Amino acid sequence: MTSSLLQTYARANVAFERGDGAWLTATNGERYLDFGGGIAVASLGYSHPHLVKTLKEQGEKLWHSSNLFQIPDGERLAARLTEATFADVAFFTNSGAEANECAIKMARKYHSANGQPNRYRIVTFEGAFHGRTLATIAAGGQQKYIEGFGPKVDGFDQVPFNDLDALKKAIGPDTGALMIEPIQGEGGLRSAPPAFLKALRELCDERGMLLIYDEVQTGVGRTGALYAYQLTGVTPDIMSTAKGIGGGFPLGACLATKEAAKGMTVGTHGTTYGGNPLAMAIGNAVLDVVLAPGFLDGVKKKGLLLRQRLAELKDRHPTVIEDVRGEGLIMGLKIKAETLNAAFAAAGRAEHVLTIPAGDNVVRLLPPLIISEDELAEGVRRLDATCSRIERERAAAAEKGAA
Numbered sequence: 001m002t003s004s005l006l007q008t009y010a011r012a013n014v015a016f017e018r019g020d021g022a023w024l025t026a027t028n029g030e031r032y033l034d035f036g037g038g039i040a041v042a043s044l045g046y047s048h049p050h051l052v053k054t055l056k057e058q059g060e061k062l063w064h065s066s067n068l069f070q071i072p073d074g075e076r077l078a079a080r081l082t083e084a085t086f087a088d089v090a091f092f093t094n095s096g097a098e099a100n101e102c103a104i105k106m107a108r109k110y111h112s113a114n115g116q117p118n119r120y121r122i123v124t125f126e127g128a129f130h131g132r133t134l135a136t137i138a139a140g141g142q143q144k145y146i147e148g149f150g151p152k153v154d155g156f157d158q159v160p161f162n163d164l165d166a167l168k169k170a171i172g173p174d175t176g177a178l179m180i181e182p183i184q185g186e187g188g189l190r191s192a193p194p195a196f197l198k199a200l201r202e203l204c205d206e207r208g209m210l211l212i213y214d215e216v217q218t219g220v221g222r223t224g225a226l227y228a229y230q231l232t233g234v235t236p237d238i239m240s241t242a243k244g245i246g247g248g249f250p251l252g253a254c255l256a257t258k259e260a261a262k263g264m265t266v267g268t269h270g271t272t273y274g275g276n277p278l279a280m281a282i283g284n285a286v287l288d289v290v291l292a293p294g295f296l297d298g299v300k301k302k303g304l305l306l307r308q309r310l311a312e313l314k315d316r317h318p319t320v321i322e323d324v325r326g327e328g329l330i331m332g333l334k335i336k337a338e339t340l341n342a343a344f345a346a347a348g349r350a351e352h353v354l355t356i357p358a359g360d361n362v363v364r365l366l367p368p369l370i371i372s373e374d375e376l377a378e379g380v381r382r383l384d385a386t387c388s389r390i391e392r393e394r395a396a397a398a399e400k401g402a403a
């Protein structure tokens with residue numbers, strides 16, 4: 001099939017036309033159990049009645065008014081997010097990369113406002129992913145995303161993940177912030193050890209640096225806490241959130257303490273769409289569900305169940321699965337090198353379960369947070385069938401090789 005789309009994605013040959021809870025139905029009528037959540041976006045699954053109702057009601061009232069006017073639902077969403085987190089203020093965006101752009105600009109502006117404009121440098125970590133804008137590819141530091149796009153945006157220094165000595169060496173007089181995903185998503189579900197995160201906080205406090213958490217993937221209940229930082233007792237100064245916060249509607253936010261945000265005064269930053277009434281209505285609707293009593297406890301419980309089932313899966317298929325990683329409902333299976341993670345995801349599609357490849361030959365499991373325990377068990381059965389399929393394919397290939 002020829003396509004008029006810019007070909008920057010290698011898409012699987014399946015299109016979905018409707019979704020219901022944790023299930024997606026393709027144009028040919030086949031149903032898939034979604035353990036990918038549209039890359040951690042469909043936090044409430046598909047066609048959630050509260051989201052659909054909100055979208056319809058707000059859609060008939062007002063979609064957009066611009067940030068030149070008051071947006072009461074935006075005030076309300078910011079108040080709820082700051083009430084539920086360390087933050088004092090929020091800036092709304094349309095994506096995770098934009099939320100990180102705001103975080104990066106805010107950190108730089110903070111030091112500039114303090115009379116130290118030289119402290120614009122930010123240390124980031126190998127395996128990081130912060131988005132695809134020019135600044136966020138520089139922050140992420142992955143050569144495959146930077147290559148060919150001209151001079152890399154200056155101001156980012158990268159060190160290995162979980163290497164405190166390398167970090168200390170990389171911090172210089174111009175370093176103003178450290179930026180980290182508490183659990184690397186695209187990088188392959190690598191969790192930063194709590195002691196490492198504590199050390200980052202201490203270094204920031206000692207040297208007057210800001211700690212930036214990228215919780216675009218880990219936020220909004222994914223780990224069983226509203227934000228992953230709440231699991232370790234280490235609190236950032238600035239935090240980005242997106243993906244799950246819109247439940248499928250493009251929405252992100254940069255959250256910060258009043259102190260960290262002090263340089264971001266009138267006129268210093270902006271967005272046309274960010275925080276528009278339609279997005280704000282939906283963000284509030286997502287929070288209605290995620291902050292309801294018991295919801296996050298349910299995610300924690302399902303996360304434990306999933307982890308246990310995945311450990312059993314690994315025991316049954318030791319030649320396919322090397323490691324089980326993650327927290328809550330952001331889990332990863334490291335696939336043995338003999339099979340590429342993309343091939344595992346394709347085999348999963350054949351078994352009608354969707355997974356998402358990540359770095360380090362990992363497939364991510366990011367089911368909607370509203371998935372039922374029965375559906376989780378069904379998904380793991382399908383992953384089991386996926387592993388068996390791979391084992392059969394390997395055996396057939398070996399036989400062919402011997403013949």
Ligand SMILES: *Cc1c(COP(=O)(O)O)cnc(C)c1O
Pocket residue numbers: 094095096097098100129130131132181185186214215216217242243
């Ligand atoms: C997805 C992601 C981003 C980028 O978000 P977009 O909405 O694609 O711009 C940034 N950081 C992390 C950790 C992510 O997972």
